[in-house]
Amino acid sequence: MTEPSILREAEEIQAAIVTGPLFVIEGRGTNWRWRTCALLPKHEPGPGRKLLTRQVRGLVDYSPEDQVVTVRAGSRVFEIQRILAEHGQCIPLGSCGPHGLEYGSIGGAVAMNLPHTLEARFGSWRDWILGLRVVLADGTIAKCGSHAVKNVAGYDAHKLFVGSRGTLGVIVEVTLRTAPISAVESQNPTTLELDSSDFLATQRVLPSDFETARETITSAYLSDPASSTFWFGCGRDENPTRYPGDWLLRTMCGKRNLEITDPTQIRLMKRAKEIFDPTHKLNPGEMGIF
Amino acid sequence: MSAADGPARGSPSHHNASVLEEWIVDELSGMIGPEHVLSGPSAQRAYDCDAYTVDRSKPTCVALPASTEQVARIVRWCNANQVPFTARGAGTGLSGGALAALGGVVISTKRMNKILEIDIENRCLLAQAGIANKRISDAVAGNGLHFAPDPSSQTISTLGGNIAENSGGPHTLKYGVTVQHILGVTMVDPLGEILTIGGKVPGGPGFDFLGLIVGGEGTLGIVTEAWVKLTPSPAAVATALVAFPTIRDATETVAAIIAEGIIPAALEMMDANILKALKLAFGLEYPEETQAMLLVECDCNRGIAFQTMGASGFQPEDKVQDAPDTHRLEADATVQLEMKTVQAVCEQHRAIEIKVAQDEAERAKMWMVRKKGIGAMGRLAPTIVTHDGVIPRSKLPEMLDFVYAVASRHGIGVANIFHAGDGNLHPCFYFDDRDPKQIEAVIEAGEEIIRRCIELGGSVTGEHGIGVEKIDLMSLMFTPDDLELQARAKRIFNDGNLCNPCKVLPNQKSCVEHKARWRGVAW
Numbered sequence: 001m002t003e004p005s006i007l008r009e010a011e012e013i014q015a016a017i018v019t020g021p022l023f024v025i026e027g028r029g030t031n032w033r034w035r036t037c038a039l040l041p042k043h044e045p046g047p048g049r050k051l052l053t054r055q056v057r058g059l060v061d062y063s064p065e066d067q068v069v070t071v072r073a074g075s076r077v078f079e080i081q082r083i084l085a086e087h088g089q090c091i092p093l094g095s096c097g098p099h100g101l102e103y104g105s106i107g108g109a110v111a112m113n114l115p116h117t118l119e120a121r122f123g124s125w126r127d128w129i130l131g132l133r134v135v136l137a138d139g140t141i142a143k144c145g146s147h148a149v150k151n152v153a154g155y156d157a158h159k160l161f162v163g164s165r166g167t168l169g170v171i172v173e174v175t176l177r178t179a180p181i182s183a184v185e186s187q188n189p190t191t192l193e194l195d196s197s198d199f200l201a202t203q204r205v206l207p208s209d210f211e212t213a214r215e216t217i218t219s220a221y222l223s224d225p226a227s228s229t230f231w232f233g234c235g236r237d238e239n240p241t242r243y244p245g246d247w248l249l250r251t252m253c254g255k256r257n258l259e260i261t262d263p264t265q266i267r268l269m270k271r272a273k274e275i276f277d278p279t280h281k282l283n284p285g286e287m288g289i290f
Numbered sequence: 291m292s293a294a295d296g297p298a299r300g301s302p303s304h305h306n307a308s309v310l311e312e313w314i315v316d317e318l319s320g321m322i323g324p325e326h327v328l329s330g331p332s333a334q335r336a337y338d339c340d341a342y343t344v345d346r347s348k349p350t351c352v353a354l355p356a357s358t359e360q361v362a363r364i365v366r367w368c369n370a371n372q373v374p375f376t377a378r379g380a381g382t383g384l385s386g387g388a389l390a391a392l393g394g395v396v397i398s399t400k401r402m403n404k405i406l407e408i409d410i411e412n413r414c415l416l417a418q419a420g421i422a423n424k425r426i427s428d429a430v431a432g433n434g435l436h437f438a439p440d441p442s443s444q445t446i447s448t449l450g451g452n453i454a455e456n457s458g459g460p461h462t463l464k465y466g467v468t469v470q471h472i473l474g475v476t477m478v479d480p481l482g483e484i485l486t487i488g489g490k491v492p493g494g495p496g497f498d499f500l501g502l503i504v505g506g507e508g509t510l511g512i513v514t515e516a517w518v519k520l521t522p523s524p525a526a527v528a529t530a531l532v533a534f535p536t537i538r539d540a541t542e543t544v545a546a547i548i549a550e551g552i553i554p555a556a557l558e559m560m561d562a563n564i565l566k567a568l569k570l571a572f573g574l575e576y577p578e579e580t581q582a583m584l585l586v587e588c589d590c591n592r593g594i595a596f597q598t599m600g601a602s603g604f605q606p607e608d609k610v611q612d613a614p615d616t617h618r619l620e621a622d623a624t625v626q627l628e629m630k631t632v633q634a635v636c637e638q639h640r641a642i643e644i645k646v647a648q649d650e651a652e653r654a655k656m657w658m659v660r661k662k663g664i665g666a667m668g669r670l671a672p673t674i675v676t677h678d679g680v681i682p683r684s685k686l687p688e689m690l691d692f693v694y695a696v697a698s699r700h701g702i703g704v705a706n707i708f709h710a711g712d713g714n715l716h717p718c719f720y721f722d723d724r725d726p727k728q729i730e731a732v733i734e735a736g737e738e739i740i741r742r743c744i745e746l747g748g749s750v751t752g753e754h755g756i757g758v759e760k761i762d763l764m765s766l767m768f769t770p771d772d773l774e775l776q777a778r779a780k781r782i783f784n785d786g787n788l789c790n791p792c793k794v795l796p797n798q799k800s801c802v803e804h805k806a807r808w809r810g811v812a813w
Contacts, residue, residue: 063682063684064549065545065548065682065683065684066682066683066684066713067548067683068682088551113493115493119493123466123470126498126501127466134775136775140771140774140775141771142769142771142772142774142775143768143769143772144772144775144776146680146748146767147682147747148680148681148682148713148747148748148749148752149680149682149683149712149713150458150462150467150680150709150712150713150749150753151748151749151751151752152455152456152505152749152751152753152755152756153749153750153751153756153760153764153767153768154756154764154767154768154776154794154795155502155505155506155776155779155780155794156456156469156501156502156504157502157775157776157779159498159501160497160498160499160502160779162498162501163495163496163497163498168497179553180551180552180553181551182551183551183553204491204492204493205491206412206490206491207411207412207413208409208411208412227493228491245489245490245491246491247491247493247494247495249495258495260495264485264486264487265496265497265499268485268487268497268499268782268783269496269497271782272497272782275778275781287496
């Protein structure tokens with residue numbers, strides 16, 4: 001229903017993206033603690049420019065009876081939740097630690113793919129997203145996936161963008177399935193009033209290591225046994241105990257915010273980057289490895 | 291030197307076809323043993339298609355490796371000698387994914403059917419790609435766990451095939467499709483290198499290649515082993531078969547149940563023609579005026595425990611096998627309540643009979659009826675073609691009207707048995723394939739239906755895949771730029787044209803001229 005303006009705005013991003021050598025992409029800027037780019041809000045992006053997606057916002061389409069919603073990527077998560085709530089539905093996003101995602105943009109939430117407390121029961125962005133519209137580094141505007149809750153037509157290219165931290169393209173539109181609020185409420189999610197901390201980490205371990213980790217982590221704000229995930233205070237110089245197969249994300253530690261160490265994963269990511277963004281125009285440094 | 295290391299012993303590229311064939315068979319026999327290479331006219335005929343039988347193409351031979359290393363060796367040899375190769379599981383695919391479109395070697399995972407490791411504590415299992423889906427669930431049933439994806443072919447279709455097609459099944463409505471249940475894979479990439487992607491702990495940082503591999507239709511490499519997630523079996527289940535006087539009553543009930551905020555474990559629909567076949571095949575009984583039936587299943591797992599590490603401390607989740615009675619009672623109560631709501635909705639929509647399974651035997655019978663529905667179609671006509679379109683659930687009533695109108699206009703029979711909750715249609719045309727006019731009508735009717743699915747905002751395939759069958763329909767759903775994005779995603783893994791060529795993306799190099807050769811050979 002608002003198709004022309006979306007295209008125009010996606011095209012504005014397209015027009016901008018082909019002009020510059022380097023861009024830092026930002027939604028609402030609420031995830032800055034988790035980002036690895038040295039280009040935090042206080043800093044001006046050096047040789048490049050900031051590309052803001054926050055104006056690409058608003059509802060595109062919502063079909064409550066199909067439990068499918070399409071929104072533009074700059075919309076705030078809580079704004080979308082409010083619209084869905086009018087129809088008894090929601091995005092089943094649990095707590096993500098002290099710095100909640102609700103004020104951030106949905107595009108940013110998808111790009112960061114941070115863990116949350118309802119993940120074991122309701123999945124996460126990779127499970128909810130049915131389709132995306134993206135602007136690629138060369139200015140191509142493309143959609144992937146569909147609006148159908150079940151679809152295996154073609155390659156699930158949209159999965160690559162979930163958690164890609166804006167290094168493969170700019171997400172401009174998100175189509176996802178919603179869940180009934182009643183199902184989520186029956187899970188009795190605890191709303192946590194947590195102290196804000198500038199130094200936070202989140203770690204997921206194997207279920208078999210959960211007990212041991214729980215005893216080791218003394219500064220936990222939140223733990224979710226169902227997904228074996230912890231959110232805890234973690235100073236810049238601290239080195240949390242690691243467990244086989246685990247992963248760790250931190251805040252305020254620059255490139256150490258995320259670690260990708262598996263050689264196969266690194267090699268494939270570099271190949272993907274080479275194909276999608278060969279001049280490393282988008283969010284340089286954000287993935288640590290490029 | 292090893293056969294895999296290059297075009298050894300003077301590859302007979304300039305000789306005739308049978309010499310070339312003999313040479314390929316010899317080379318592969320040297321790698322995995324002559325008893326594991328099938329060749330000759332009968333093998334070529336047996337492997338010239340999967341369960342999508344309209345397109346056929348003979349492979350040069352069929353290799354049956356026993357390990358990831360053997361697969362890698364074969365793939366490296368194929369690369370060195372520019373021989374195309376295509377992976378195959380049980381051959382139950384419905385879009386031609388296992389068709390050797392350019393000939394070459396079919397790499398069957400038939401012998402790679404072992405469970406390698408079971409990790410109950412972490413609720414996961416490592417198996418080889420050739421294992422039948424159902425065997426995974428059987429192996430852990432005693433632990434109160436199961437592998438959730440349950441395509442109707444699950445007694446024979448393989449884990450590798452399910453991964454390639456991102457298979458669904460009746461329970462995807464609540465439990466998701468295959469991609470939600472794969473934690474990691476070991477695969478042989480298109481150049482023959484062994485890669486391990488993902489692991490037991492999901493959700494880590496970096497690009498989600500696993501999400502791309504699952505559903506890659508075997509074009510991004512050959513998955514040889516996978517860590518799969520094991521899901522607790524429900525603590526309580528209720529299943530009902532509900533009869534309706536009209537199709538519309540049934541389809542509107544589907545939307546109404548979801549609108550109540552209930553996510554049934556399964557919500558399946560069968561129309562009068564399917565019921566007729568089931569009556570003939572299995573003696574299914576139902577009220578005479580029934581035009582449609584819904585199979586509704588509600589289930590419940592115990593609540594997932596999560597809480598802060600605050601005053602009350604951490605409370606570990608209970609072991610699945612000894613869930614306390616209170617939990618079971620709670621689950622029972624939840625399921626009964628859901629089923630009551632479902633029954634009320636059905637009654638509001640003029641249900642003429644609601645049968646709730648009283649015990650496990652009755653429940654199993656209800657499911658047998660659903661899962662054997664397509665098979666029972668053999669009672670109605672010599673040939674059937676099953677389609678696989680998706681529409682938004684709310685469009686079900688008008689879409690079904692359209693399906694019946696199309697079939698009647700073309701003078702062919704159609705029966706509908708499908709995953710109503712997902713809006714995933716399986717119109718099943720039945721006809722006599724000895725009559726070329728009927729074949730033509732079936733093809734045309736199928737395309738009309740798929741086009742309508744796209745017009746209504748759906749998809750050309752919900753769970754069967756693109757393969758070769760729907761390759762020409764891709765451009766109806768995607769713009770050239772959209773397809774370019776998919777092509778880039780493919781290139782991360784496959785930048786050549788040897789690994790399962792001519793599938794998924796239209797207009798591939800060297801496929802256009804070959805297409806004339808295999809398309810419609812069966813007609």
